[in-house]
Amino acid sequence: MEFNGSAHKFGSDVNTDYIISGKYKFKTLDMKELAKHVMEDLDPGFYNKVSAGDFIVAGTNFGCGSSREQAPLAIKYADVGAVLAKSFARIFYRNAINTGLPVVECDTDNIDAGDDLSIDLSSGMITNKTKGITIPVKPLPHVMIKILNDGGLAAHFKKYGGFNLE
Numbered sequence: 001m002e003f004n005g006s007a008h009k010f011g012s013d014v015n016t017d018y019i020i021s022g023k024y025k026f027k028t029l030d031m032k033e034l035a036k037h038v039m040e041d042l043d044p045g046f047y048n049k050v051s052a053g054d055f056i057v058a059g060t061n062f063g064c065g066s067s068r069e070q071a072p073l074a075i076k077y078a079d080v081g082a083v084l085a086k087s088f089a090r091i092f093y094r095n096a097i098n099t100g101l102p103v104v105e106c107d108t109d110n111i112d113a114g115d116d117l118s119i120d121l122s123s124g125m126i127t128n129k130t131k132g133i134t135i136p137v138k139p140l141p142h143v144m145i146k147i148l149n150d151g152g153l154a155a156h157f158k159k160y161g162g163f164n165l166e
Contacts (some may be wrong), residue, residue, distance in 0.1 A: 005053035012059030035077035063092025100152030105138035
């Protein structure tokens, strides 16, 4: 899996209510509508700034808070290519994989807002084209990459009739 885009930088402890505010979570089930409000409490107008394939880059504990699936889904439907962070809240991490949103654990200190990035999950490397450096990523297990390639856990189950670990 390879991704290319620009970095949109956030800090640590970005909770699910910052990702998609509670005032929107229960008004609609339309993910395209929710996506229009993703990250707006931290960066008003984020949805209009992000281009398809761009990255959310954060510090530690990204996705802490409630475990609702709307948070990773809103990010995915905003056409964000992946979320890069030093660490993720455990439930957010699994929800992201299960909904088909790539999450990448890595050192984000050498990534600034606007940096042009290329990520190759197969080789486990991020290339910061702006700074001319590479950053290793914590590798994802093969089955997680397969689930992401299939578009999420439901799509994976539909495709194979259950888990396909090969």
